[in-house]
């Protein structure tokens with residue numbers, strides 16, 4: 001084990017996969033100078049401008065070209081810069097990438113990865129802060145991944161690049177500088193498998209992306225109050241690890257879903273409904289979702305914070321679930 | 329990759345009669361296919377929306393005459409002609425229109441999503457202009473793989489007002505990719521005259537503003553389309569970068585089989601009927617000395633073939649319903665988990 005940041009881990013994943021497979025290439029704006037956050041630093045020198053392709057500000061064409069490239073034998077890694085800009089390429093992703101294999105009767109596959117940095121980060125305001133994972137989980141054909149640690153950003157990105165499906169890969173901008181232990185050799189994290197980040201008997205917190213870390217902080221605070229929370233980091237949102245979530249809720253009898261996204265129609269609703277349908281008889285308290293209110297993310301920090309799910313809010317919600325149930 | 333199946337080109341005033349007779353056969357096959365598709369829809373056999381290309385056959389035939397089997401082609405919602413001309417199996421296509429087993433896409437796509445990767449036909453598309461960026465990517469991929477296959481992207485006159493037109497052409501030029509863009513200009517975008525919605529002088533000027541050489545051609549004259557396509561494709565193959573061909577043609581039917589096209593002046597339709605691309609080619613060949621009986625044979629053969637195909641498609645079973653769940657994705661495969 002050695003330490004890497006979340007950003008460096010993603011960079012290492014791409015380098016390793018590009019070395020392993022000459023069909024892998026990356027395309028996006030400013031990649032020749034390392035990309036907007038530096039995730040591609042030095043790669044153009046390493047692999048040349050053909051495989052680290054600097055593109056025009058043409059999100060629709062970046063994604064559309066990746067679809068055409070993936071259908072014809074290469075394995076593009078698309079950089080969208082901010083997930084918000086991927087909305088300029090929604091037709092290419094949703095109508096083309098996700099459906100081509102099916103519509104054309106399985107004549108080919110669309111093995112592409114689209115990296116879309118998500119989330120609230122340094123007063124980025126309404127057009128640079130969104131978490132829209134639930135849009136993608138809704139679309140048949142797509143795999144949706146949201147890594148939260150450096151080790152997972154290495155292992156999940158490598159697995160995503162090797163997958164033959166179009167993968168929406170949502171890195172969180174606030175996590176770029178996060179350091180963590182990363183295995184030195186080949187490290188692949190399987191897609192579709194959750195990580196139990198902390199074990200506990202009293203309640204299950206299901207979360208993903210940056211909220212893993214807020215949830216772990218909350219779990220520490222809860223432990224001081226005698227409540228042991230189990231934190232399940234989904235890592236992959238479609239297909240999500242239902243077995244791991246159900247096993248945890250069977251044990252704890254309580255489910256709190258924590259997401260950074262707007263709660264209304266968020267992916268947390270899917271988890272909550274699935275657990276309520278399958279495990280209602282095991283629940284000691286109603287399932288609960290915690291997410292952003294249905295407001296755009298504001299610029300001024302005190303306003304921005306109104307959309308933020310914090311460890312305090314998680315702690316409070318979890319405590320209320322446990323205390324309420326004990327009072328009954 | 330595959331062996332090249334290039335037809336040698338006739339040049340200048342000397343008509344290459346074999347080549348053009350072949351084009352005539354292709355055009356008759358397209359015409360017959362489309363007429364039977366229209367009939368099939370009336371009889372409830374062809375489902376969904378059908379966009380016939382009757383009157384536009386010279387574009388498909390003239391362009392594809394210059395392509396190798398392994399070259400790549402992307403088409404539109406009005407793509408039957410292009411797909412046939414590229415060499416796709418007509419029975420599989422008709423089955424696809426009927427939603428039957430053995431269709432090009434196993435009955436999952438229908439008319440607007442026909443693709444046949446075996447002949448380099450990477451798909452019709454239900455989204456106007458979406459094929460342009462995909463074509464750019466296919467050409468990009470060929471470049472990365474070191475392949476000499478070129479990519480041709482056919483789109484309508486309506487497509488040039490969507491963003492992907494600018495993005496895709498700009499991309500092709502910036503990366504100097506081996507792509508031929510073909511604007512199949514049938515004057516209408518659905519029920520609207522495209523010129524009323526298009527600023528500036530049109531597609532060729534837009535391409536030229538990006539440094540992409542553009543040539544306009546009478547799209548109902550297959551001899552002219554063939555010659556222009558050959559020149560443009562030779563340029564693409566020789567590494568001169570993307571080229572554009574503006575083919576001026578006309579859609580004899582409505583936009584779909586459901587469109588009576590009452591927004592058009594009947595005199596306009598009549599005028600274009602007189603410029604029927606198949607009749608024009610036949611006249612040209614006869615004037616060049618071809619025997620009319622030989623040309624009639626092309627027609628008879630095409631209709632006989634397509635009538636048989638129609639019957640065979642009609643007598644084909646529906647696809648196995650399990651197909652609704654297959655070919656979606658490997659991870660999170662709905663056959664294992666759809667909820």
Ligand SMILES: Cc1ncc(C[n+]2csc(CCOP(=O)(O)OP(=O)(O)O)c2C)c(N)n1
Nearest residue numbers: 406454455456484485486487514516517518
């Ligand atoms: C993005 C998008 N907008 C609208 C439509 C509906 N539509 C289908 S075909 C068509 C007209 C397209 O005109 P043109 O590109 O000239 O092709 P043509 O039908 O004339 O062959 C329209 C508007 C669509 N399929 N996709």
Ligand SMILES: [Mg+2]
Nearest residue numbers: 484485514516
């Ligand atoms: Mg048109």
